[in-house]
Amino acid sequence: MNPKKIHIGLIGAGFMAKAHSIAYAGMPMFFWPAPAIPVKKMIVDMNEDIARDAKEKLAFEAYSTDWHDIINDPEIEVVDICTPNNVHAEIAVAAAKAGKHILCEKPLALTPEQAGEMYRAARENGVKTMVAFNYRKTPAVQLAKKYIDEGAIGDILDFRGTYLQDWSAHPDSPLSWRFQKSICGSGALGDIGTHVVDMLRFLVGDFKRVNARTATYIKERPLQSGMTDSLGNLRVDQDTPKKAVDVDDQCMFMIECENGAFGSIEATRNAWGRNNYITFEIHGTKGSIYFNYERRDELQVCFADDASNRRGFRTVYTGPNHPYGDGLWPIPALGIGYTETKIIECYDFFRALQDGTEASPNFRDGYAIELISDAILESAEKREWVEVKEVE
Numbered sequence: 001m002n003p004k005k006i007h008i009g010l011i012g013a014g015f016m017a018k019a020h021s022i023a024y025a026g027m028p029m030f031f032w033p034a035p036a037i038p039v040k041k042m043i044v045d046m047n048e049d050i051a052r053d054a055k056e057k058l059a060f061e062a063y064s065t066d067w068h069d070i071i072n073d074p075e076i077e078v079v080d081i082c083t084p085n086n087v088h089a090e091i092a093v094a095a096a097k098a099g100k101h102i103l104c105e106k107p108l109a110l111t112p113e114q115a116g117e118m119y120r121a122a123r124e125n126g127v128k129t130m131v132a133f134n135y136r137k138t139p140a141v142q143l144a145k146k147y148i149d150e151g152a153i154g155d156i157l158d159f160r161g162t163y164l165q166d167w168s169a170h171p172d173s174p175l176s177w178r179f180q181k182s183i184c185g186s187g188a189l190g191d192i193g194t195h196v197v198d199m200l201r202f203l204v205g206d207f208k209r210v211n212a213r214t215a216t217y218i219k220e221r222p223l224q225s226g227m228t229d230s231l232g233n234l235r236v237d238q239d240t241p242k243k244a245v246d247v248d249d250q251c252m253f254m255i256e257c258e259n260g261a262f263g264s265i266e267a268t269r270n271a272w273g274r275n276n277y278i279t280f281e282i283h284g285t286k287g288s289i290y291f292n293y294e295r296r297d298e299l300q301v302c303f304a305d306d307a308s309n310r311r312g313f314r315t316v317y318t319g320p321n322h323p324y325g326d327g328l329w330p331i332p333a334l335g336i337g338y339t340e341t342k343i344i345e346c347y348d349f350f351r352a353l354q355d356g357t358e359a360s361p362n363f364r365d366g367y368a369i370e371l372i373s374d375a376i377l378e379s380a381e382k383r384e385w386v387e388v389k390e391v392e
């Protein structure tokens with residue numbers, strides 16, 4: 001068994017570059033025979049010191065400060081976009097035109113127009129895509145999908161989802177790119193709310209209309225110099241100039257799905273005490289499912305057909321008998337982490353390249369989620385239900 005080597009060019013050397021680089025190294029170690037051996041050929045960052053450092057730390061063969069070097073390298077087959085959101089579209093369209101497959105961080109773009117352009121460029125040039133909504137790759141979330149598809153909880157009636165963090169709750173948490181609309185598109189909604197939208201769309205079905213409210217609690221924040229993303233861990237001194245925040249700190253919305261199910265999602269980065277609190281609960285005619293990413297080895301399920309004196313939520317620990325179990329750890333509850341979700345994402349992407357199938361979630365899904373986000377923002381402004389537009 002001699003898997004094909006596929007050369008990668010990765011753009012943006014921050015937190016996500018680390019996660020993706022570990023996934024490239026780890027994927028063949030978990031999933032063997034691997035669909036491909038990723039070769040970390042070039043890493044790009046606008047800041048030369050960061051790029052040089054990242055080459056060493058993340059074990060790339062070369063570095064550059066210009067992403068066109070990746071597009072112009074004929075050996076590179078996969079472009080991995082880990083930059084802030086405002087440059088996803090330009091890079092992805094150039095990569096697609098150069099015939100390169102694309103893995104892009106979430107959310108896909110700043111606007112549905114950009115996302116649509118990315119989706120069409122990939123389709124017209126016949127390249128494969130993936131958008132990095134990694135949490136749906138958690139084995140427990142995949143197990144929830146399996147139960148739902150098997151009818152184990154019957155027809156879905158309703159659902160609720162949350163993504164709560166607290167890293168931006170402090171007013172001195174600086175104004176990084178994640179608080180500037182021109183760079184991020186939206187705040188808590190695009191950054192974390194879209195992860196839950198992706199999971200619930202995957203589990204429950206397409207969203208038809210939404211009714212949303214958003215809030216910006218901290219109206220201005222101290223400026224953070226450079227593009228480094230401190231994720232709130234940096235406290236600036238009192239003399240640092242402040243600038244207005246023009247995105248949401250929090251969003252809450254109700255959803256009606258095409259299949260009649262209805263639900264709600266809330267996302268905030270200002271919930272003191274919450275860290276990566278991604279949860280969902282889904283109620284069906286024959287049972288319920290509950291998941292909390294902070295206990296991500298576990299899926300809680302209740303089946304209505306259980307004897308009434310035994311009925312109640314039980315905890316299933318994911319392991320070898322569950323989705324991706326063949327490649328992961330041999331005993332349930334040894335521990336699934338953020339890294340494993342990224343490794344599974346990487347595995348699914350390279351499997352799609354090997355088989356010629358579409359990866360999931362791909363640019364079509366990323367585009368659909370941009371249309372949902374757009375409807376959410378419009379609804380919050382108009383304070384009324386807004387229909388979600390269809391992918392063109």
Ligand code: SOE
Nearest residue numbers: 106165191192195231269276
């Ligand atoms: C910050 O809120 C952040 O890094 C998100 O951007 C990621 O998508 C999430 O996985 C962790 O939190």
